[in-house]
Amino acid sequence: FADDGSQLWLNYDLIKDAKQRESYAPFTKFIAVASDNQTLKIAAEELQTGLQGLLGKKIATVKTATASGGIILNVNKNAPSSTNISNEGYEIYTEKGNIIISSKTEAGVLYGTFELLRAIQTGRSLAKLSITSSPKVKIRMLNHWDNANGTVERGYAGSSMWKWNELPHRVDPRYVMYARANASIGINATSINNVNASSRFLTAEYLEKIKAVADVLRPYGIKVFISVNFRSPRTLGGLKTSDPLDPEVRKWWNDKTKEIHQYIPDFGGYLVKANSEGEPGPQDYGRTHADGANMLAEAMRPFSGIVIWRAFVYNADPNGDRFKEGYAQFKPLDGAFDPKVIVQVKNGPIDFMPREPFHPMFGAFPKTTLGMEFQITQEYLGQSTHLTYLAPMFKECLDTDTYAKGQGSTVAKVIDGSLYNASNSLMAGVANTGSDDNWCGHPFNQSNWYAFGRLAWDHTLSSEQIASEWIRMTLTQTKPTEQKISDMMLKSHPIYVSYTYPLGTSHMMGESHHYGPEPWLAKSARPDWTSVYYHRADSIGLGFDRTGKVSNALQLYSPEVQKKWGNPDQCPLDYLLWFHHVPWTKKLSTGRSLWDELCVRYYDGVVQVGNLQKTWESLKADIDPEIFENVKGRLKIQEKEALWWRDACVLYFGEHSKMPLPKPLTPPQ
Ligand code: GCU
DSSP states (O other): OOOOSTTTTOOOOOOSOHHHHHHHGGGOSEEEEOOOOHHHHHHHHHHHHHHHHHHOOOOEEESSOOSSSSEEEEEOTTOOGGGOOOTTOEEEEEETTEEEEEESSHHHHHHHHHHHHHHHHTTOOOTTOEEEEOOSSSEEEEEOOBOTTSOBTTOOSSSOSSOTTTTTTSOOTHHHHHHHHHHHTTOOEEEOSOSSOOGGGGSHHHHHHHHHHHHHHGGGTOEEEEEEOTTHHHHTTOOSOOOTTOHHHHHHHHHHHHHHHHHOTTOOEEEEOOSSTTOOOGGGGTOOHHHHHHHHHHHHTTSSOEEEEEOOOOOOOTTSOGGGHHHHHHGGGTTTSOTTEEEEEESSSSSSOSSOOOOTTTTSOTTSOEEEEEEOSOTTTTTTTSOOOOHHHHHHHHTSBOOBTBTTOBHHHHHTSTTTTOSOOEEEEEOOOOSSTTSSSSGGGHHHHHHHHHHHHOTTSOHHHHHHHHHHHHTOOOHHHHHHHHHHHHHHHHHHHHHHSGGGOOOOBOTTTOOSBOTTOOOOSSTTOOHHHHHOOOSSEESOOOSSSSOOGGGGSOHHHHHHHHOTTTSOGGGHHHHOOEETTOBOTTSSBHHHHHHHHHHHHHHHHHHHHHHHHHTGGGSOHHHHHHHHHHHHHHHHHHHHHHHHHHHHHHHHHOOOOOSOOSOOO
16 A cells, blocks of 8 residues: 555554564563553553554553563552653663553653654664653643634645534544644644634534544643634623723633633633734733733633743834834733743744744743744745755754853753743644645655654754654665655755745745745735845845844844844854845855855755755655655655746845846756
8 A cells, every 4th residue: 555644653564674573572472551541541552553563463452461571551650759750751661571661640651652662663672671751841732723614824734634514523533643643742732723713712612622622632641722812702702892901801701711611621721812913912902911811811720721822923013123023012021921821932033934043032031931832834934845844943943042041041941941940831833734634735744743742842852863763654764765865854944945045034925825935025915014124135235134223133132142143244144134234245254245145045955956856766666656756746846946936036136236147047957
């Protein structure tokens, strides 16, 4: 059978090498699980399914181990705290010839089970196994931007995976696959609807549907959140206002929150986009983000749930700098948020651009729990036709030093709560899932879901390791092929940036669809929303001066960061035009003028796509034919569109620079 990708990285294909299969035999004679707990049952079944596939043998489940050579699933609620393992963490070790997977919780055992399966899937030895692992971030969450009508905002893999018209009566079996995939990488939360939220999701009709989903996800350790529309007290409750300080409004949210808990007792909480891009919010009533968030936190007080309040806000001010707006609106509120509130900040200050500097809020809010929002769906990153592996981009942000408390104050430490001793922590990713058979559109897009989950669990993992795991679990176990694919993946983000937004340019995507180039966009419905506003090309040069003359946004960062990025002669080229308006003729560290460097990057990006194609072609014999053809076709589109980007941008910027166009302006042979 050809591989349609529907099983994601849980394919469990038979290990081809009989010797390797044999090496696992001494540890896979039985699975022992003492309790009937549903999560443990799921773990045992996953082991059975996985080992059946990987080793081709049926393995029995027993209540207690009477012999050696098996896998024992063990919940040890009173594990000594000296083991330093958090509630969801696990240990895997061998004892008396058995492999023990042990955790304080059932969910921890499930995570450990997937780790053991991953060890076998990726060809690791089980002898002398000793793994201890705890998640670094507490809430590891997918944000679905799925609508009630079945569409997905910025979704490129078909329609919504949630079948609202069928729920609660028919529960699509894909929800179980979704839950397994998430549990296998440690994702423990999901917000099921678009942040541009319809109030519908709070009606009894929808709560019943969401309950059915929550019931499927619960035994996999996944809590459900709902994105809420701030105007719901008016639209649903018939109140005259949604003012967060109005007692009737507060009562409405208290009652609604209680009602939700009747359906979903372990409800995760609310996710809120307020006063952003036309969505309603507390500012409509002269109140602050904190007033709005704290009202919802109060409603959540009797329960375990929380409130996640997004910081993606900006006024469409053509004379301002959007870079500064999240910071400007939220900074005065540091310390004003209820402890149940997490403020969710996008990785960069604009909007999921192909490459952004880290958001200046990270490190600057010692009294507020800040969560990370990454975008797994590739709105500005080639959607589902360009191969772009995102782990290096996620890590670039996480590993950057904010210097907020001296050297080593990385963004990752803000997010995992260690920098300011936050009691909660959150990493969210905007999901790339849809109704496509393979879930994510481009077969390689699955790796971004995978990478997001792995990094949310442990941000110290390397992009290389994550790629290698994913390749071995999905595409091939042949080492040279794996290495070539890994190389393609690791280069893919820089290549994409090279032919779209080189040197720190930003927001040149075609209006609203955000797919092809439109650097010339000069007018749109929103007054600031023009490419010209963002890239600032003129006869002198290119880039947005944020060092003080046009905008002083650089000052939002700590002095060390300002020093790193503030001098155009020293600023890393990848960020140069984010902070400087650089003359076309200025010589850069590469020895070339800005204009020449820009052209070199656009041209090289296209050549590199050609190299990706060549490498892929050379792997044909080793790859499942369906996946091979699928990726091959998409790489062809990518090549065509890389040329489109290159020519559109070079010709457009050339009108400003008036410098000679590279020759020839034709596709490379
Ligand atoms: C981007 C995206 C929107 C989305 C918004 C958000 O602007 O284009 O579709 O609603 O981000 O994050 O809220």
